[in-house]
Amino acid sequence: xxxxxxxxxxxxxxxxxxxxxxxxxxxxxxxxxxxxxxxxxxxxxxxxxxxxxxxxxxxxxxxxxxxxxxxxxxxxxxxxxxxxxxxxxxxxxxxxxxxxxxxxxxxxxxxxxxxxxxxxxxxxxxxxxxxxxxxxxxxxxxxxxxxxxxxxxxxxxxxxxxxxxxxxxxxxxxxxxxxxxxxxxxxxxxxxxxxxxxxxxxxxxxxxxxxxxxxxxxxxxxx
Amino acid sequence: xxxxxxxxxxxxxxxxxxxxxxxxxxxxxxxxxxxxxxxxxxxxxxxxxxxxxxxxxxxxxxxxxxxxxxxxxxxxxxxxxxxxxxxxxxxxxxxxxxxxxxxxxxxxxxxxxxxxxxxxxxxxxxxxxxxxxxxxxxxxxxxxxxxxxxxxxxxxxxxxxxxxxxxxxxxxxxxxxxxxxxxxxxxxxxxxxxxxxxxxxxxxxxxxxxxxxxxxxxxxxxxxxxxxxxxxxxxxxxxxxxxxxxxxxxxxxxxxxxxxxxxxxxxxxxxxxxxxxxxxxxxxxxxxxxxxxxxxxxxxxxxxxxxxxxxxxxxxxxxxxxxxxxxxxxxxxxxxxxxxxxxxxxxxxxxxxxxxxxxxxxxxxxxxxxxxxxxxxxxxxxxxxxxxxxxxxxxxxxxxxxxxx
Ligand SMILES: Nc1ncnc2c1ncn2[C@@H]1O[C@H](COP(=O)(O)OP(=O)(O)OP(=O)(O)O)[C@@H](O)[C@H]1O
Ligand SMILES: [Mg+2]
Numbered sequence: 001x002x003x004x005x006x007x008x009x010x011x012x013x014x015x016x017x018x019x020x021x022x023x024x025x026x027x028x029x030x031x032x033x034x035x036x037x038x039x040x041x042x043x044x045x046x047x048x049x050x051x052x053x054x055x056x057x058x059x060x061x062x063x064x065x066x067x068x069x070x071x072x073x074x075x076x077x078x079x080x081x082x083x084x085x086x087x088x089x090x091x092x093x094x095x096x097x098x099x100x101x102x103x104x105x106x107x108x109x110x111x112x113x114x115x116x117x118x119x120x121x122x123x124x125x126x127x128x129x130x131x132x133x134x135x136x137x138x139x140x141x142x143x144x145x146x147x148x149x150x151x152x153x154x155x156x157x158x159x160x161x162x163x164x165x166x167x168x169x170x171x172x173x174x175x176x177x178x179x180x181x182x183x184x185x186x187x188x189x190x191x192x193x194x195x196x197x198x199x200x201x202x203x204x205x206x207x208x209x210x211x212x213x214x215x216x217x218x219x220x221x222x223x
Numbered sequence: 224x225x226x227x228x229x230x231x232x233x234x235x236x237x238x239x240x241x242x243x244x245x246x247x248x249x250x251x252x253x254x255x256x257x258x259x260x261x262x263x264x265x266x267x268x269x270x271x272x273x274x275x276x277x278x279x280x281x282x283x284x285x286x287x288x289x290x291x292x293x294x295x296x297x298x299x300x301x302x303x304x305x306x307x308x309x310x311x312x313x314x315x316x317x318x319x320x321x322x323x324x325x326x327x328x329x330x331x332x333x334x335x336x337x338x339x340x341x342x343x344x345x346x347x348x349x350x351x352x353x354x355x356x357x358x359x360x361x362x363x364x365x366x367x368x369x370x371x372x373x374x375x376x377x378x379x380x381x382x383x384x385x386x387x388x389x390x391x392x393x394x395x396x397x398x399x400x401x402x403x404x405x406x407x408x409x410x411x412x413x414x415x416x417x418x419x420x421x422x423x424x425x426x427x428x429x430x431x432x433x434x435x436x437x438x439x440x441x442x443x444x445x446x447x448x449x450x451x452x453x454x455x456x457x458x459x460x461x462x463x464x465x466x467x468x469x470x471x472x473x474x475x476x477x478x479x480x481x482x483x484x485x486x487x488x489x490x491x492x493x494x495x496x497x498x499x500x501x502x503x504x505x506x507x508x509x510x511x512x513x514x515x516x517x518x519x520x521x522x523x524x525x526x527x528x529x530x531x532x533x534x535x536x537x538x539x540x541x542x543x544x545x546x547x548x549x550x551x552x553x554x555x556x557x558x559x560x561x562x563x564x565x566x567x568x569x570x571x572x573x574x575x576x577x578x579x580x581x582x583x584x585x586x587x588x589x590x591x592x593x594x595x596x597x598x599x600x601x602x603x604x605x606x607x608x609x610x611x612x613x614x615x616x617x618x619x620x621x622x623x624x625x626x627x628x
Contacts, residue, residue: 057528057621078532085530092625096525100232113530157529 002069004165004197005031005054010063012049012220023049024060025220031213033068033164036188036198038208041217047201048169050217054199055088055167056080068164085113089158089196091168091187095150097142097157104129104138107156114161128156131190148179155187159194166191168200172207184210230542237515241547244511248551249558251504252601255497256559256594260587262489267588269486270453273479275352276417278320278447279456280463281473282306287445288471295325296400299442306470310448315459318351318449320344323434323442327397329427331385335396338381340427342434342443345376349415351449361389361413372410373433378426379580382414389413395427399439407437418581485576501604504551508544508608516540516616523616524624533617537610544609548602556598563589 012024023046031037039047052058053065056072057080065073072083089110090096097106104125111121129135132152142150151171158166168187172180184207191198200207208214216223234241287298300306307319323342328335346363349356359379365372366389375395377387387393391411399405409429416423435441450459456474464472476482516523523536571585616624 052622055528057625081527081530081532084528088530090525090528092525096521096625098522098525100229100236105229109526110529113535 002033003030003066004033004035004068005029005199006064006066006069007054008064010050010053010060010065012046012053012058012060023220024053026063027220027222029215029222031197031199033197034192034195035212036191036200036210037213037215038200038202038211039215039217039222040202040208042203045217046220047203047217049220051167051169051199051201054165055090056084085110086161087164089161089163089166091151091154091158091166091171093170093173095142095147095154095174097150097153099142101141102138103134103140103142103145103153106142106153107160110157110161124160125156128160131193132156132186146179147175148183151175151179151183152186155183155190159190159196162194163196165197165199168198170201170203172202172204177206180204180207226539227542227546230539230546233515233539233543234546237518240511240514244507245547245551245554247507248504248548248601248605249554251500252552252555252597253558253562255500255597256555257562257587258493258496259593259597260559260563260589261585262493263588263590263593264586265489266482266486268583269479269482270475272355273482274453274456274475275355277473277475277478279450279453279475280448280460281475281478282310282446282448282463282467283444283471283473285469285471288473294400294402295398295438296440296442296444299323299400299440299444300446300470301442303443303446306467307446309467310446310463313459313463315450315455316448317451318347320347320351320447320449321431321443322445322447323431323438324444325397325427325434325438327395327437329381329385330394330396331387331391332394334385336381336384337425338395338427339422339425340375340395340429340434342429342431345374345428345430348428355417357416357418359414359416361411363413366390366410366412369410373407373429373436374412375409375433376413376415376428377411378423379414379416380420380424381426382411384424387411387414395429395437397437399437400442401439403439405437405439407433409433416580418575418579420580421578423580501600504601505604505608505611508547508605509612511547512540512544512609512612515543516613520616520619520624520627523619524621524627527617527621528625533614536617537613540609540613541606542609544605544607544612545602548605551605552598552601555601556594559587559594560589563587 007027007029010024010027014021014023027050039050041047053060064071107129108121108125111124129138132155134149134152172183175183187198188210202208284298284300292298303321310316310319320343325340325342327338329338349358349363363376365374389412392408393411394406394408396404396406415428431443450456460472460474526536566586572582573585575582
């Protein structure tokens with residue numbers, strides 16, 4: 001089976017004026033399809049940078065990246081956008097829901113970008129809202145929800161298009177322990193159900209217990 | 224979710240700011256509509272005035288319109304009666320009025336003044352010219368007991384300068400077609416005003432036979448053809464002039480220098496006004512949406528991460544700009560229509576334009592093509608402003624946008 005993510009020698013620098021900040025120093029990483037993998041490391045170790053590269057929202061300077069077997073290294077921004085649209089979901093630390101959209105509209109948005117028939121769209125949204133336990137709150141606006149509920153909307157939004165990969169950068173950092181636990185459990189369960197690979201960045205020890213694999217990142221180097 | 228509903232909700236996100244922007248679009252739209260409507264009204268009024276003053280079409284002998292006469296009536300028409308009869312057979316022609324242009328001196332015995340006269344069917348002229356030839360004193364009819372004396376009507380300022388009133392006897396002095404000097408005694412029966420001070424200072428109206436007697440000629444200068452409506456002029460002019468190559472035909476718009484100069488000035492003034500308003504609306508909408516774009520930077524980054532293309536982000540803002548434009552244009556149109564309907568009841572007067580002695584009512588015309596064009600223009604302007612405001616942010620680095628607080 002092809003790996004969902006196959007990174008070889010990924011190097012990424014940030015340039016701050018004349019200064020050159022190395023953020024990733026030759027990352028090799030294989031994430032099997034359907035796996036639930038966490039990247040752990042101290043602040044500034046490069047977790048977000050790595051996830052941004054994997055999520056195709058940032059570029060890298062050297063190395064190769066195969067996403068589900070497809071070389072995505074040399075693609076232009078439009079091609080990367082279309083791959084994100086089809087294959088990659090995102091869960092953010094601060095939910096990033098669109099405040100003027102209802103729960104349903106937020107979850108439906110990724111499907112509107114694709115060309116899906118309205119009936120199927122509706123069915124998919126209903127299904128995923130049921131799976132995250134928000135069927136009854138579909139008409140609410142994000143500001144009428146708790147943090148945990150919002151993150152569940154975000155999870156539904158990430159999974160509704162049945163992506164290959166879900167990128168979750170510190171998805172529980174804004175949540176209390178109990179809620180964080182529920183959110184992790186939900187991601188894991190739904191990831192398995194939808195066949196999505198999860199790549200999560202965290203420095204939360206409790207989260208990593210549930211992962212198939214935990215990789216430690218220090219100063220841009222994976223252990 | 225419907226993209227337009229989403230756009231509307233985004234417009235309402237900052238109500239006060241959007242309201243101010245919509246208000247600017249509203250006022251801008253109304254201002255352009257009212258100003259253009261006023262220009263249209265003015266053009267129509269000038270058009271009517273010119274068509275009444277010169278006749279819809281003027282006929283002269285060949286050369287009359289192109290060259291200056293060296294002696295009076297050098298380019299006069301002798302065959303005008305037959306031509307009049309022929310023209311009157313055309314269904315569209317209401318009246319054909321002869322005119323004799325004359326000039327010379329007019330004297331009350333103590334004082335002589337230069338006059339520019341017109342020998343014409345005075346009663347008919349007063350009728351067709353309506354408010355453009357106002358009889359201020361007396362009438363066109365002879366004064367009882369003096370039916371045998373040739374009659375004249377004087378311009379108001381000329382009458383004042385000669386201290387003449389109806390019943391005053393005066394003498395006209397003019398050059399005849401053969402170069403001699405001729406004089407005839409006339410009686411003032413009325414005092415008229417064209418509203419043009421420069422004309423009223425020199426104007427003498429008399430009948431055709433009197434004018435011909437002064438010039439010692441059996442010719443007239445021109446025939447003025449009056450049609451049922453101004454709009455009928457172009458077609459009638461084309462046909463009449465094509466049918467009669469022996470005479471020279473001129474439509475009113477080639478005669479009225481004033482119409483063209485006012486139009487040129489107004490087009491420039493109102494064009495500039497429109498440009499200023501358009502700039503104002505553009506930058507107001509661009510500014511509002513630029514603020515919205517900055518505030519929604521993280522949202523833009525999120526939607527981009529989820530797979531929206533830059534042009535899809537821009538399209539969303541363009542829809543918001545267009546909605547602001549639609550609401551602004553709709554409100555502006557209502558405001559302008561209200562002004563169009565209310566002004567005739569308000570009875571505002573414009574002061575006399577340069578060179579004129581009378582003002583005119585302040586009115587604003589409605590024109591469907593104008594309204595459609597201005598409304599579409601406002602909406603397009605707002606949409607372009609939104610494009611302008613969002614195109615950069617839509618291509619910005621997603622990671623940076625997501626990190627924006
Ligand atoms: N836009 C940027 N410009 C310059 N340097 C950056 C930029 N973003 C990150 N860095 C640097 O790159 C390194 C990795 O940062 P990154 O955000 O990936 O760390 P992280 O592990 O996600 O940290 P945290 O746990 O605090 O989120 C850090 O040294 C950081 O200062
Ligand atoms: Mg980070």
